[in-house]
Amino acid sequence: MAIEAWFMQENGEDQRLPHQKNPPDNFSGGIPLEMSNLSNLEILSIPSSSQTGRIPSVVFNMSTLKVINFDDNNMFGSLPVGIYLPELEYLNLCSNQLTGGIPATFGNLTRLQVLRLHKNNLTGTYLKFLIAFETKISGVLPASIGNLSSSLQEFSVFGCNIKGSIPAEIGNLSSLEYLLLERNQLTGFIPSTIGKLKSLQRIDISINKLEGYIPLELCQLSNLGGMDLSDNMLSGSIPVCLGELKSLRNIHLGFNKLESTVPLKLWNLNDLLRLNLSHNSLSGNLPSEIGNLNIIFDIDFSWNQFSGNIPSSIGKIQSLASLSFAHNRFQGSIPPSLGNIINLQSLNLSFNDFSGLIPKSLEELKYLEHLDVSHNRLEGEIPTGGHFANFTAQSFMQNYALCSETRQQFPPCGKVHKRSRSKNVVSLKKYILPPIISVILAVTILLIVRRRKSNKYAPQREISLHLAWRRISYRELEEATKAFGESNILGSGSFGSVYGGLLSDGLNVAVKVFNLQSEQVRAIKSFATESQVLSTIHHRNLIRIIGCCSNTEFKALILEYMPNGSLEKWLYSHNYFLDMLKRLNIAIDIALALEYLHHGHTFPIVHCDLKPSNVLLDKDMVAHVSDFGIAKLFGEGESTAQTKTLATIGYMAPEYGTEGIVSTSGDVYSYGVMLLEMYTRKKPTDEMFGEEISLKSWVSHSLDENRITEVVDTNLLGREDENFSAKKQCVSSILAVAMQCLNDYPVERISMREVVAGLEKIN
Structure with missing residues (x-):
């Protein structure tokens, strides 16, 4: 059922449509049946006019209507069973005296975006699905949400800018199977009454601003298969009792403020498929019981404070396709048992304290496409078999003493035994190098002085x-x-x-x-x-x-050196082309870079000049953000700064261009412009844009009118394409993320963490 519906809050606000005017004071009585004779009528709006009687059933069969608004009248009776309104987008019947239930034929209203029925006596409705996807609903979730049909199975309102808290009354929806509220502006705590939803199979309240603890009452949901609470501000520990929910298949708790250790019971979820605990403050060692997750295919524990050795039992998880332990405090050697994970495609162990050799067993991983063991204390020869020839030098950089006979970026291994050499290196660094360096520095300074005197015109050292x-x-x-x-x-x-x-x-x-x-x-x-x-x-x-x-x-x-040049070249040169997926992967790469600058560093760094020409592509088409010539480094407690240095016109945030204020939110705005540019292939300074229309307003209007094919790069989306609808939905979702970056007010823009989470979900 594709109905997009909404029950608005009872807040007494003026919800009048832009085109709506109050009728004359003497316009009252019933709605005449002759109204149905008006052919091609698109708007029927009679609010606050003391209309009485029943709503004629013929009104609900006027096929051209787009808007019906009978707000604040005295109409009574029930809604008709037969409804044929194929073009209807807005239906407001609130503040009347209607009774009965919502007919099942409401499910045929495929274009409906807003449904307002509050302040009536509608009970015992037959509504099973209530879905709103990226519509401009705004507002809050009212307490009256608990009065919805007891037969409601799905409550999905995502990307709709909903604010306020999740009302406790949501626990009254006893038949609810899916609760999806992601990508809104929800605040407050997760209500414990969610534990009353015994039929709930999936909950997704990610990318909001919820705080507090994960309620223990979630453990009462014995049918729960998927739980996504990521990208909020949740704190405390992971409830131990989650390990008793044997039905769980997907757990995503990333991008929060969780701490403590992972409960031992969690490793007993034998049927778990995905586990993402990234970007928290979790600590402790990984137990050997991690090997119990024998059918899982995605584990992400990156950006935490885990320590100790990786247990060799992880090699028993042969279904694992993606594993990331990056940015932690793991130590010891990389377990050779990783070579037993025959389906592994991506392995990231970077930014840890691993030592010893890179296991030769990793050469046996025939599906391995991505490997990163950089920023550790590894030594010895870099393996050459299997897919290792395909991995760039970046995968191994910043290590203790890696060597290679085939990679120019690393010294040759020679004939010295690796372990004895590592001991010699330690001795060399500790006892021999300091005095030698002192002598070299003194000699160097003397030579520089002499050279300057002898040849003042030659470039100095x-x-x-x-x-x-x-x-x-x-x-x-x-x-x-x-x-x-x-x-x-x-x-x-x-x-x-x-x-x-x-x-x-x-x-x-x-x-x-x-x-x-x-x-x-x-x-x-x-x-x-x-x-x-x-x-x-x-x-x-x-x-x-x-x-x-x-x-x-x-x-x-x-x-x-970046052999594939800039993103700008790939967007605008006629002999280059990026398909939809490649553009999305590049967009995620850029977002990850900004996320690191804004949130993953000891202090925030603002790039200040993000644009396609400052994004470079390596031989594997991985994006790298470059050109930090006007970047700003913030000190502790700083969040904004002022500058007289202007960035590139078209990409600057409003507060940057007018007041010279730079912040991480300014980078978010620039990123939003660039994301629009990537999928429209239109520069923000294109000659078609001016005072009346900008790239931002052009795309925003197309999203509102569901006409994105008019703005998307014609090379990406054509009606003759296979899976056209799916591709259109994908691009619409990406452009919607971009629009969330482009709010005129910095505090209303989403963060790069939210951008990353949104794009990775689309991907």
Whole structure:
């Protein structure tokens, strides 16, 4: 049943339609039957006019009607059983004296968006499904929700900007099987009365602003198969009793403030298919009982504080397709038993404290497509068999002592025994290197002074800004870029130019040279800002810095080379094309990068200039956000800052363009513009836009009118396409997420955490 309906709150607000006017005071009596003779009538609105009598049944068979509004009259009787209103979008019969039930034929109102029936005597209705999807309902959930039909099976109101709390009276809907309230603005606590919904099979209240504990009463729902409470502000621990709900198949508690350990009973849910506890503050060790989840295919424990070793029993879960333990405190060696998970497609163990070798057993995983073991203390040779040849160097960067005979980014392994070498490295770092470094620094300083005196016109020796970066001389850069020749230019802008280069060790790089001649102060400031930011961030979807070269006459950053160029090139060049799924994956990559900058760092970082030309694509078409020249680093407790530096017109948030106020919400706005651009293939500065219409209002109007095919890139969506309806719904959902980023008021915009959750759900 496709009915989209709503029972509005009893708040006495003026709910008048924009086109609605009060009728004359003397317009009263009954509705004449002759009304049905008005052919092509689209709006029938007689509010607050003291109409009496029954509503003629002929009114409910006027096939052209789009709006029926009899609000605040004295009509009585029951609603007719036979209804034929194929175009009806708005039905308001509230504040009358209607009795009886809601006819089952309401289910035929496929275009209905708003149904207002409150302040009547309707009881014992036959309504089974109440669904509203991404409509502009707004308002709150009224306590009278508990008066809905006892036969109601599905209550789905998602993406409708509903505010306020979930009323306790929702527990009166005894037959409810599906409660779906995701992507709203709900606040307060999860009512314990939900435990009375004994028939409930699925609850999804994700992407709201709910707080407090997860109520123990959820454990009374013996038929519950799916539970998604993610992306709220829930705190406390995971209820132990959830492990007794043997019917559970999907649990998503990510993006909350949960703490403590995972209850041991949870590992007894043998039929669990998905378990996502990411982005919380959960801690403790993983027990061997994790191997009991023998049919699960998705586990995500990333961004927590788990520690200890990964138990070898995890290798028993041969159904597992995706496993992420990233951004935790796991230690010890990577268990070789992971090689027994024959269906594993994605494995992320990055940003932990793993040591030892990368198990050769991982070469046996024939379906493994994504691997990330970066930012650990791993050592020894990187395996070469299986799919390892397909994994980029990023998958292994920032480790203790990894080596490779085939990867230029890592030193060759040689003939030294790996374990003895690791001990020698420790001794070298602790006892030998410090005095040697001191001598080298003294000699280097002396040589620099002498060189400056002997050749004041030659570019001076570089000054390393960060100990982890490579020291790359001007001469080496000159050779790598063919003397910074025009044939090596990858791009240029107000800051300077970017050159492609090949270093002496065979590494392809991008050399960003800052223009110190025309705008020296701005260039130096941009260089300093970008250096500061890039030295503190480490994320798969952010550009990685390799080194720098800096002196009074020359400043350059050496960055990883992105062979597939910018997102802008792929959107607008005629010989390049991104399909719907690739665009979505790129959008998620960018969102993950911003989520890390805003929420995953010790302090927020605002990019300030997000646009397609600042998104680069590696050889696997993974997106990397780049160009941090005007970024802002916030200190503790800061959430906004002011700047005189303007970003790119069309992408700036309103408060940035008018007042120079930058915040993470400003990045969200820029992201929303770019997301619209990705699916419409229209720049915000396109000549079709001006004072009367913008990219934002153009898309917003198409969503309101359900005419998105008029704005979506014609290469993506055609009526002759297979699965046209499904593709249209997918794009509509993506554009709806973008619109939630584009609110004129910063506090009303969703966060990048909400963006990530919304897009991953669509994906």
